[in-house]
Amino acid sequence: MLEINHLVKKFGPLTAVDGVSFAVAEGEVLGFLGPNGAGKSTTMKMITGFLAPTSGTAVICGHDIETEPLAAKRRIGYLPEGAPAYPDMTTAEFLDFVAHIRGLRGVEARRRIGYIADLIHIADVMHQPIETLSKGYRRRVGVAQALLHDPSVLILDEPTDGLDPNQKYEMRGIIRELSPHKAIVISTHLLEEVEAVCNRAIIIAGGRVLADGTPADLAARSRYHNAVRLDLASGDAATIAAELRERPGVAAVEITADEGQAGLCVFAQDGQPISDAIVRFARERGWPVTGLYVERGRLDDVFRTITAPLELPRSALLNAA
Amino acid sequence: MTRTFTIFRRELRGYFATPLAYLFIVIFLVLAGVLTFFVGNFFDRGQADLQPFFTFHPWLYLVLIPALSMRLWAEERKSGTIELFLTLPIRLSEAVIGKFLAAWCFAGIALVLTFPFWVTVNVLGDSDNGVILAGYLASWLMAGAVLAIGAAVSAVTKNQVIAFVVTAALVFVLAVAGTPVVLGLLQPWAPSGVIRAVAGISLFAHFAAITRGVVAVRDLVYFLSIIVAFLAANAVLIDLKKAD
Numbered sequence: 001m002l003e004i005n006h007l008v009k010k011f012g013p014l015t016a017v018d019g020v021s022f023a024v025a026e027g028e029v030l031g032f033l034g035p036n037g038a039g040k041s042t043t044m045k046m047i048t049g050f051l052a053p054t055s056g057t058a059v060i061c062g063h064d065i066e067t068e069p070l071a072a073k074r075r076i077g078y079l080p081e082g083a084p085a086y087p088d089m090t091t092a093e094f095l096d097f098v099a100h101i102r103g104l105r106g107v108e109a110r111r112r113i114g115y116i117a118d119l120i121h122i123a124d125v126m127h128q129p130i131e132t133l134s135k136g137y138r139r140r141v142g143v144a145q146a147l148l149h150d151p152s153v154l155i156l157d158e159p160t161d162g163l164d165p166n167q168k169y170e171m172r173g174i175i176r177e178l179s180p181h182k183a184i185v186i187s188t189h190l191l192e193e194v195e196a197v198c199n200r201a202i203i204i205a206g207g208r209v210l211a212d213g214t215p216a217d218l219a220a221r222s223r224y225h226n227a228v229r230l231d232l233a234s235g236d237a238a239t240i241a242a243e244l245r246e247r248p249g250v251a252a253v254e255i256t257a258d259e260g261q262a263g264l265c266v267f268a269q270d271g272q273p274i275s276d277a278i279v280r281f282a283r284e285r286g287w288p289v290t291g292l293y294v295e296r297g298r299l300d301d302v303f304r305t306i307t308a309p310l311e312l313p314r315s316a317l318l319n320a321a
Numbered sequence: 322m323t324r325t326f327t328i329f330r331r332e333l334r335g336y337f338a339t340p341l342a343y344l345f346i347v348i349f350l351v352l353a354g355v356l357t358f359f360v361g362n363f364f365d366r367g368q369a370d371l372q373p374f375f376t377f378h379p380w381l382y383l384v385l386i387p388a389l390s391m392r393l394w395a396e397e398r399k400s401g402t403i404e405l406f407l408t409l410p411i412r413l414s415e416a417v418i419g420k421f422l423a424a425w426c427f428a429g430i431a432l433v434l435t436f437p438f439w440v441t442v443n444v445l446g447d448s449d450n451g452v453i454l455a456g457y458l459a460s461w462l463m464a465g466a467v468l469a470i471g472a473a474v475s476a477v478t479k480n481q482v483i484a485f486v487v488t489a490a491l492v493f494v495l496a497v498a499g500t501p502v503v504l505g506l507l508q509p510w511a512p513s514g515v516i517r518a519v520a521g522i523s524l525f526a527h528f529a530a531i532t533r534g535v536v537a538v539r540d541l542v543y544f545l546s547i548i549v550a551f552l553a554a555n556a557v558l559i560d561l562k563k564a565d
């Protein structure tokens with residue numbers, strides 16, 4: 001439904017987006033991850049036709065955003081960065097305006113606005129000027145606006161920013177509910193959000209796609225993948241760690257101390273499962289193990305390893321200066 | 322067409338959603354009254370026409386219309402709504418024209434509300450309503466030209482104060498172009514073609530020509546071409562500058 005081919009955007013000497021390509025099919029929820037300034041928002045602005053790409057194309061349901069902008073824009077629902085809305089309008093007036101521009105009229109428009117207002121839980125602020133709304137409500141009005149015309153492609157730039165934990169949970173539920181019949185792209189810097197709603201994640205930094213896969217695939221790249229954490233009641237953690245380091249399949253052992261609770265983290269070689277072997281060994285040796293957990297891998301760890309090398313040169317420059 | 326109308330309606334409503342509209346209308350009416358009756362010697366002239374009323378419109382517009390046009394795009398830019406607005410399925414021309422028409426219509430409403438002046442001259446004497454109508458047309462056209470200039474300036478900045486000052490300066494240049502002072506400065510050295518061109522772009526000269534009651538094609542063409550040219554510039558500038 002959404003196809004992006006070698007999108008490039010240059011601002012003068014700066015290349016903000018440097019050859020980004022990906023496709024999003026119906027039913028996919030793509031999490032767009034990256035550090036600040038990675039090119040996430042710029043990519044979204046090009047997909048939605050706000051910025052013209054320096055080169056490359058974005059095709060929405062068969063319509064190129066550059067050559068058939070109206071047809072393409074009709075099929076997109078877009079929540080821009082910061083959820084902008086006209087502050088002096090009430091929620092109802094604002095949604096009515098967007099519905100009209102989107103070609104919804106009369107009964108149909110009213111029904112659709114009512115339905116979305118209930119879905120996004122903004123029915124109680126319909127007659128309040130948008131400038132008086134809290135950040136969370138404003139964000140939801142922005143999402144409501146993007147959903148009015150039931151678009152095939154939904155582009156949401158940080159849809160849960162400014163929402164409280166309950167509202168975040170709700171918003172993620174809504175996105176999951178909508179996902180079967182849409183292609184959805186959400187940008188976020190919350191990794192837990194990717195795990196909660198996305199069935200695919202792209203990590204972008206320095207304007208390039210650095211990783212593309214399911215959240216589980218990406219997590220498996222983490223050195224924490226299949227690592228085993230042990231909580232110890234007592235005993236000499238250092239000795240136990242030393243013994244574990246000698247075991248086959250163990251890459252490294254770190255001693256952890258969370259709130260006075262001694263523990264170990266045993267990293268697996270090449271991410272191969274090692275929990276069985278460790279459980280047996282621990283029992284054999286009679287270690288005072290009170291808890292044992294297998295890690296699936298940490299997305300934030302992968303995120304850091306993938307994106308950190310790109311940030312090094314900058315800090316190196318700073319140090320030199 | 323319907324999209325242009327939807328944008329027009331939203332924009333026009335936007336004026337009345339804040340005190341700005343009412344403030345603008347009140348200041349316009351009060352200033353127009355003060356200038357007409359005290360500076361223009363409306364009563365002492367002993368003539369039942371609105372010449373003293375219209376004479377001051379260019380100067381009123383020089384100050385008031387940029388205040389109306391400064392927010393057209395600068396505000397969208399500042400609040401970020403420009404990104405929302407321009408990613409809706411609309412043509413850029415529809416956005417530019419819808420916004421302009423709303424502002425022009427608003428200026429028209431302010432102008433219509435000066436009808437007590439017209440009633441006054443008709444009560445006081447036997448006035449030539451054709452000339453008065455021409456005066457209103459000239460005034461509205463001039464408001465449109467100044468608004469179009471202001472809209473284009475507003476398109477390049479997110480700072481409304483800058484939009485105001487630059488628009489006022491540009492309009493001032495257009496306004497004084499045809500005055501004897503400027504032409505007198507040019508007379509000694511400039512070729513006659515240049516002098517005629519400078520005199521020809523004068524906002525005030527074309528305005529004055531219509532208020533005398535002669536609605537000539539060349540004056541209409543002048544105002545309409547300023548409007549069209551600056552709206553086109555507006556669209557181009559938005560397209561070029563929307564990234565920053």
